Amino acid sequence: MTTPRSNIYQTNVYRKSSDDIWNCLTCGLCYDGCPQGVDYPEFVKEEREGKQQGDLVHKGVFTLLSDLMADLKESKTNLAESGNNDSKIGYYPGCLDFHDMFFDLDVDFKSIADSSMKLLEKMDMSAKMLQLKCCGHDQLWQGDTETFEKLKEQNTKLIKESGIETLVTSCAECYRTLSMDYDLPCEVVHISQLLKNADLGIDSNTDVTCHDACRLGRHMGEYDAPREALSSAGATVTEMAHSKNESWCCGVSTMMSCNDRSKALRKARLDEAKDTEAKVLITSCPKCLAHLNCMKTEQESVENYEFDIKDLTVFLAEQLGGK
Amino acid sequence: MSDFEPDILTFCCNWCSYAGADLAGVSRLQYPTNSRVIRVMCSSRVEPIHILEALKEGTDGILVTGCHIGDCHYIEGNIHTDERMKEIVDALEHLGLRDRLHLEWVSAAEGKKFQETITDFVEKIRALGPNPLKNNKKEE
Ligand code: SF4
Ligand code: FES
Numbered sequence: 001m002t003t004p005r006s007n008i009y010q011t012n013v014y015r016k017s018s019d020d021i022w023n024c025l026t027c028g029l030c031y032d033g034c035p036q037g038v039d040y041p042e043f044v045k046e047e048r049e050g051k052q053q054g055d056l057v058h059k060g061v062f063t064l065l066s067d068l069m070a071d072l073k074e075s076k077t078n079l080a081e082s083g084n085n086d087s088k089i090g091y092y093p094g095c096l097d098f099h100d101m102f103f104d105l106d107v108d109f110k111s112i113a114d115s116s117m118k119l120l121e122k123m124d125m126s127a128k129m130l131q132l133k134c135c136g137h138d139q140l141w142q143g144d145t146e147t148f149e150k151l152k153e154q155n156t157k158l159i160k161e162s163g164i165e166t167l168v169t170s171c172a173e174c175y176r177t178l179s180m181d182y183d184l185p186c187e188v189v190h191i192s193q194l195l196k197n198a199d200l201g202i203d204s205n206t207d208v209t210c211h212d213a214c215r216l217g218r219h220m221g222e223y224d225a226p227r228e229a230l231s232s233a234g235a236t237v238t239e240m241a242h243s244k245n246e247s248w249c250c251g252v253s254t255m256m257s258c259n260d261r262s263k264a265l266r267k268a269r270l271d272e273a274k275d276t277e278a279k280v281l282i283t284s285c286p287k288c289l290a291h292l293n294c295m296k297t298e299q300e301s302v303e304n305y306e307f308d309i310k311d312l313t314v315f316l317a318e319q320l321g322g323k
Numbered sequence: 324m325s326d327f328e329p330d331i332l333t334f335c336c337n338w339c340s341y342a343g344a345d346l347a348g349v350s351r352l353q354y355p356t357n358s359r360v361i362r363v364m365c366s367s368r369v370e371p372i373h374i375l376e377a378l379k380e381g382t383d384g385i386l387v388t389g390c391h392i393g394d395c396h397y398i399e400g401n402i403h404t405d406e407r408m409k410e411i412v413d414a415l416e417h418l419g420l421r422d423r424l425h426l427e428w429v430s431a432a433e434g435k436k437f438q439e440t441i442t443d444f445v446e447k448i449r450a451l452g453p454n455p456l457k458n459n460k461k462e463e
Contacts, residue, residue, distance in 0.1 A: 059370070060372065061375065064375045064376065064379065067379065068375060068378065068379055068456070071455075071456055072456065074418075074455075075418040075419050077417065079417060097417060098414065101411075
């Protein structure tokens, strides 16, 4: 394996493309530390364009689903029609339904959508459930720009037709893609940004720790919103050894590279969480939730991680329920 | 539309359904020739990715067959198949392709049932029309 530096050098000077472009997790940690401000993930993204995809996780089923969605007019990521249809606020659940079907984990992903709707309702922002296609984040980062453009075009049209002014998402990847790679006529927010100012009337009194999703944190620069949301709900946030802009990635950021190296990363991340002695590890991205939970289950026989791993919205909404 | 002949893919498990298909053959039962059989060791060998890939390539319908529950050569392979197919049907529902997948248990003794299953499924798909992904391919 080579370094980012030599990779860029080889490509720009000798026009040699290397397999290493598929090893990068595009989490942006190197970008943050680079004194010259070299945006390596962006370089990787461009280099990947049109090339044979690297090692896709779960035999590429998630990628294939999005591919099919790009070509099927009638397809959508969720079937639930709920919420307030006249609302100017739209909630987009992303691919949660597919996570439930194909991740084989003991995690209820759909509850993220339910919790988000419930929290929005509680904040007097009752939203309408948007039925869109996959945002195309993985396609874009896997080098399949053609499919990405198709998805983008159809989604943009659907969003325009829905007439919403604010699009709320609970997924860090959707948030990054819809705000940076799309050109939407409406405002895009991550649900944590609404929750930070909300008075939910919960006093949770739980010790938690916060995992920064690379897409929400380093890509979008939002570190504080999930923490503020947690502390205004009464939870005590203890930081892990690496947090905020130094936070470690869950390792499978674009549904690629679930290998020995990224597993070591997840294991180390869980160890950090364990060291904080928190009861709950909070994520704000369903993908991080999946991959970290997967590692926790895998380690069950050897390592006892006593904390739960939960999505921010689920954590908050559960406590609403108790009231 | 009238000249539409569906392309059907049939997965048969080695121990029951494939023998069932054989029996249909040796008993000279007539059924439409639209389907191609792929033999797998157990119905649980069929993965979501196989079905999605087949649809992507323009297959109009996919039939998965296996031993009756309790008869699987690998004890509970087909119980997993059953669970998995429910998930795939759910996924196909999201994609708008729901009716293009069918699961049926066919034992080695059920040549007749094999014939009927294929015939019914071919008719169902014929009525449904071609796979929209196939049209996409042609337009390009
Ligand atoms: S970490 Fe687990 S859930 Fe994530 S891609 Fe790897 S196997 Fe799948
Ligand atoms: S062997 Fe026939 S279903 Fe398993």
